[in-house]
Amino acid sequence: MSNNMFNEFLSSESVKLTVKQQRIVQAAIRLFAEKGYSNTSTAEIAKLAEVSEASIFKQYGTKDKLLLALIIPQFKEFFPSMADEVLGQLSRSQSTFEGFLREFLRNRIELALKNKEIFQIIIKELIYKEELKKELIPYIFEVAASRLTQVIELFKERGELTDIPTGKMLKSLFTFVGGFFASQFVLLNKESIDEQEIEDAVRFMLHGIGSSSSNN
Amino acid sequence: MSNNMFNEFLSSESVKLTVKQQRIVQAAIRLFAEKGYSNTSTAEIAKLAEVSEASIFKQYGTKDKLLLALIIPQFKEFFPSMADEVLGQLSRSQSTFEGFLREFLRNRIELALKNKEIFQIIIKELIYKEELKKELIPYIFEVAASRLTQVIELFKERGELTDIPTGKMLKSLFTFVGGFFASQFVLLNKESIDEQEIEDAVRFMLHGIGSSSSNN
Amino acid sequence: MSNNMFNEFLSSESVKLTVKQQRIVQAAIRLFAEKGYSNTSTAEIAKLAEVSEASIFKQYGTKDKLLLALIIPQFKEFFPSMADEVLGQLSRSQSTFEGFLREFLRNRIELALKNKEIFQIIIKELIYKEELKKELIPYIFEVAASRLTQVIELFKERGELTDIPTGKMLKSLFTFVGGFFASQFVLLNKESIDEQEIEDAVRFMLHGIGSSSSNN
Amino acid sequence: MSNNMFNEFLSSESVKLTVKQQRIVQAAIRLFAEKGYSNTSTAEIAKLAEVSEASIFKQYGTKDKLLLALIIPQFKEFFPSMADEVLGQLSRSQSTFEGFLREFLRNRIELALKNKEIFQIIIKELIYKEELKKELIPYIFEVAASRLTQVIELFKERGELTDIPTGKMLKSLFTFVGGFFASQFVLLNKESIDEQEIEDAVRFMLHGIGSSSSNN
DNA sequence: CATGAATGAGTATTCATTCAT
DNA sequence: CATGAATGAATACTCATTCAT
Incomplete structure (x- = not known):
């Protein structure tokens, strides 16, 4: 049920897709996610979508453009909206950074799960x-970085974060969060992430694994 | 200059490769690393190696086996030897976990850099x-996990680590280290990792980004 | 001019072949008949048919299926219809077994000549x-055997055949008729069979070469 | 145990084959008989024979010459010797044509069985x-024909055969005997032919299946 | 004498793409 | 708008054959 991403894709472009066009998109998403772009032929997509190959090319021109048509709307959704939806509200409130981080993770995970296949495609092809x-x-x-920078600096002022330079913090967080999403959704192909796992991730990002006495 | 891995592969199998056979290996490594296995044709490999395609298939049978012949020796090298080389010595010494972690990261990074292309292939194809x-x-x-578990529990007893369950620690460390290697070597294609970056990574793994007062 | 079989094949499947598709069929028949399936490449077929190799595979999927698509309709035509067309009428009439045999041979020869190339393919590949x-x-x-059995037993009752077991008769007739078709159409590649040859064959099947006095 | 043909091949050429050369010959015979010349690669032969492909080409020059080297000696054996061994003795004796035919068939069947694989190769490739x-x-x-003609005419004079022209007789006999060998050894891949079958064949060739009263 | 190494020319099959209807 | 037909270029892989050692 990756209709969610699908609908977003629609609205952002204000294009009405016919039934056949929708079937193309859904077939392509499933196959690209499962076997990778390079290992999926347009013939397979056409067959799964029950349309002619010609229809695919009528719509998208090339196989490459089909990939982009799937990826880009979701990509835009996943990264920039981060700030607008989540950051905006939370950062101004009285919530802690821990709360923000938890909420932020939850929110991104939810989005990734709803569009897991697209998400898998993005990561696979980004690397490939x-x-x-x-x-x-x-x-x-x-x-993404520019918006997160604001939040981090906000919480730094509040004394909730160490005085490591913001750039380094971002890098570490990106590394961990990227690793988290890649391992959970691509390597392990998880269907859901339970609260405890989010909790563990937040804790790790905030405090690491060293005992508190060993702080320098 | 991925001759390092290459030689190890050789010695472990004690096979003498002819000059042309070496060229095949090197061409395949370069192309697989650059464009990915699926986007590299055996014709391209043959052309870059200046041999006939037939020679590739005489030696490796299939394109798939060629990939494995490149990947597996390095893979075995990268993961299991972790313990034997690094852990063995350090854990028994008076060194701290921080020291161990630093040394461990340095060592793996060095190995990955020496065989960067193979390393990129492994990550790309692991995901793809x-x-x-x-x-x-x-x-x-x-x-890998079984050996690291020993080390972590050793340092836990010494009080250097928090009392988070070892399994969770491992998971977090894997996530971060995996993200680190993937982003540094595949996404960013770094040629070297400077000391400061290692330091930052170690610090993040041990203490996270939260201020010490915010510990629970 | 193996259009005959070709049309029958068509009608039995009620598929409309385009001009190019017909050229594929005709080219394949000619080449398979001439050089054998194994010694004919799809590239050769495509060239003779003046189509792309891809067109062949679009239609038939594999070289093997192409062979079957040529062979099977004709095969079905050649063997089972034997009874329905020929046996049915003749056996019930007042005609002698000799008359039946002659008519039967004539009829099968005519059919084989009209589709000589397909016929050659069938024999060659049956053996190969x-x-x-x-x-x-x-x-x-x-x-084939089940229907002929009826005819033989009918004429046995009429006293026109010796009392050799029907099975043995069939075996001998098959051996001779098979040898006849194989030698005439495949080994000697005859374009026509004259009446006299049919007469000789019938005579041989009925009376052999021994002088009548030597009967036991 | 097709050593028989194998030895004859040797003696007729007075060549001593090394062990490896014998293995080549035997491997080629088995594979050609089983899968046909066209579907057998020199690599397969080399593997089964446990020699290098190069050795095969050193010995035989081309794959085609290898086939001929297997076929021709046996071919010469099967056809011409017919007369010398069998005809010579029998025709001059007091034996009947029936006796001759029976002995002749037995003798040729025995020879074909001893060298069944070669025999299969000959028929398959003759047709293919x-x-x-x-x-x-x-x-x-x-x-073959020239020698048999003599025999037939001898027995014609003795009144054992009808007055059909010798050429027609030969043609009919060839057709039946050829059909017999092809069906028994190639199509049905028989391991042995029992006496009764020989008897049935002889009877058919002499008297056909018509009742004696129906003679003209 | 035997072979490991090497290959040019194929081999069946697939691919993304075009176009007339 | 949709598609059946068609294809040039590639694809992984095989083949019979050569040659230096």
């Missing part, structure tokens, strides 16, 4: 296709 | 090829 | 491909 | 390879 990497990684840093 | 995933992930958990 | 052999020989025995 | 056909069929007619 040199060109995608070059286009999307800068985007991530620009958009 | 469902079958490889199913074969290699259990292996990682078995071999 | 172990798998085809296993599928088709039982079919021949089942379908 | 246009070139072989063109070389060998004239040979058969020349050599």
